[in-house]
Structures are given as C-alpha cells and as structure tokens.
Amino acid sequence: MKILQIELNNEFYQVKISTLGAELQSIVGQHNHDEYLWQADPEIWGRHAPVLFPIVGKLKDDQYRYQGQTYHMTQHGFARDHEFTVERQTDHSIVFLLTDSEETRAVYPFKFEFRVKYTLINQLLKVKYEVTNPSTEAPLYFSVGGHPAFRVPLTDDLKFDDYFLRFKPSKSRIQIPLDPKAGIDFDHRTLAPTDVDWQVTHEIFKDDALIFQLNDENEIQILSDKTNHGVTLKTKDAPYLGIWSAYPKQGNYICLEPWWGIADLVDATGELTEKKGINRLEPNETFKAKYSISFM
Numbered sequence: 001m002k003i004l005q006i007e008l009n010n011e012f013y014q015v016k017i018s019t020l021g022a023e024l025q026s027i028v029g030q031h032n033h034d035e036y037l038w039q040a041d042p043e044i045w046g047r048h049a050p051v052l053f054p055i056v057g058k059l060k061d062d063q064y065r066y067q068g069q070t071y072h073m074t075q076h077g078f079a080r081d082h083e084f085t086v087e088r089q090t091d092h093s094i095v096f097l098l099t100d101s102e103e104t105r106a107v108y109p110f111k112f113e114f115r116v117k118y119t120l121i122n123q124l125l126k127v128k129y130e131v132t133n134p135s136t137e138a139p140l141y142f143s144v145g146g147h148p149a150f151r152v153p154l155t156d157d158l159k160f161d162d163y164f165l166r167f168k169p170s171k172s173r174i175q176i177p178l179d180p181k182a183g184i185d186f187d188h189r190t191l192a193p194t195d196v197d198w199q200v201t202h203e204i205f206k207d208d209a210l211i212f213q214l215n216d217e218n219e220i221q222i223l224s225d226k227t228n229h230g231v232t233l234k235t236k237d238a239p240y241l242g243i244w245s246a247y248p249k250q251g252n253y254i255c256l257e258p259w260w261g262i263a264d265l266v267d268a269t270g271e272l273t274e275k276k277g278i279n280r281l282e283p284n285e286t287f288k289a290k291y292s293i294s295f296m
Helices: none
Strands: 005-009 013-018 024-029 063-066 069-072 085-089 093-099 113-121 124-132 140-142 144-146 149-151 163-168 173-176 190-192 210-213 218-224 231-235 240-244 253-260 279-281 286-295
Touching: 005 093, 005 113, 013 113, 024 286, 124 144, 124 279, 144 286, 218 240, 218 253, 231 253, 253 286, 279 286
Parallel strands: none
Antiparallel strands: 005 013, 013 024, 063 069, 085 093, 093 113, 113 124, 124 286, 140 279, 144 253, 149 253, 163 218, 173 190, 173 210, 210 240, 218 231, 231 286, 240 253
16 A cells, blocks of 8 residues: 555644554644654654554563463554555545554454544644444453654754743642663652743653653643744643653654553553553443644
8 A cells, every 4th residue: 555645734734644654744834834843863763753552652571461362562552553544534634544454463452443533723733543442242452642743942043952841730740750671660650840840951851751640631831931932732631641752862852642551560460451551442432532732
C-alpha cells in the first residue's frame, strides 16, 4: 500500500498527516508560516507525533504473557509502524482505521478496531482515539496514548532554555520516577510542585521522561516570556502525562504525551491482565479518549 500524506486546512493552520501510523507530520500557521511540529531529524529522533497502541512505554524485557503464552512487543507498540486506512474524510477532519491482521495477532492475540480522528476547528486541533472490541467472546486489553513533539524554540531568534512549562490548574501533581532500564518506580512517586512554572533545559530529561499522574481536566503549556508564541495541550481524562525530549542527544523539541496506560513497573509480573494502567474492554464495547492542541 502506498503511504499517503493527507492535508487538513482552514484559515489558521495547514495540517499534514501520514497514513503510516496515522502520524501528524506538520502543523503550519497560515498567517505566519511557522512550523509547530518537530521535523523528525533521524540523527536525534526520527518521528513527529507517533500514536501509541496497544501499549504505552516499554514492557519489561520487551515481552508480556497472556493466557500462558509469551509475546514480544517493542516500546509503544506497533500502530506507529503500520499503515492505516482512511475511513472518512472532510475538508476539516479525517478518521484513520487500523484493524487486527495475521501480522498483529502474532504479537498481540486480540481482535480490535483502532480509530484515530483529527478535527481542525478554528485554532484548535482535536485528536480522538477510539478502540472497539469486535469480539463476541473475549475481552480486549490495551493502552493508548499520544506523543506529539513540538518545536522548541518556536521562533529562530530564541533558545531552548528560553521556555518554561506551565500546568493548569495551578496545583501540585504526583510525579512518577522512571528508570530507563528497570521501568516505572511507582512506589517512590512524589508530590511535584506543578503549581509553579518549570524552567526548560535539556538536563531535566537526563533520566528520560517526566511522568505525572493526572486527575480531571488539565492543560500543559510550553511558553516563553520572550515571545507570544506558545503551545497548549488539553486533556480531560488522561490518567498520565509524559513530557520528554532526547538526552544526551539534544533536539529542539518537547513532547507532551497524554497517556491512557503506562510502561511496566519495576516489579511487573509480565502478565498483561495485571499490567498497571491496562484498559479492559468487554466484547462489542468501545473506548474513547481525546485531547486537543492549540497554538498562540
């Protein structure tokens, strides 16, 4: 199948999305012609905004067990490397669909329908995930998440460390430690002062992603006192948020990642049904999740 690049346009933005992984490729302002997405330098990190499914993060030893059988799966799952079909399209929205196949069932023994919808409404880009269990008998276990990478700095006259992160509502949040080799250290989570702005430096990512537990509606912004340009990501129901940029390699981007799932804990049993943050979907049911992106 030929990989296609789909465009959505309105008076504010031009958005490009690939059928490979249903991945955002570009978000350009129609008036200022600024590119807001990281442009995937393969020497640093060769992706733009991968969609994470059917797992988020890394499995212990890149494997899991289900009904007595062991399956191998690499970080963030396989959807980001699979071709989606275009199910529906208008000038301002598009729905991508991925379904199970002989190839997916070799590593993930479930029937599924996974839809990714992008909708451009004025100055807002809405992203929606739908996971449907078409089975009439068996439950479906999965995680899903977003991984969009935003250019930082957003303008060429500024530097990476001219920016800060702002969390709304202004309150403390639980931060979860991550050991890149061992996994999520859930037992040693702490209360992080996200009621104040966080200065951006490459060094804050020296231990990999910053991970927070969320409750209810949250906004995360990338801002600078030196420009009016910024990014806002809003989510209503994501239980986790990852914030990441490559280190020690350094790229001019920051990923804001709403997750409905999380990497394996350091003491994970390896059983998929026992995995922290896993979602269980009964036969013929549909799970829905969404977030939105806006720019200044």
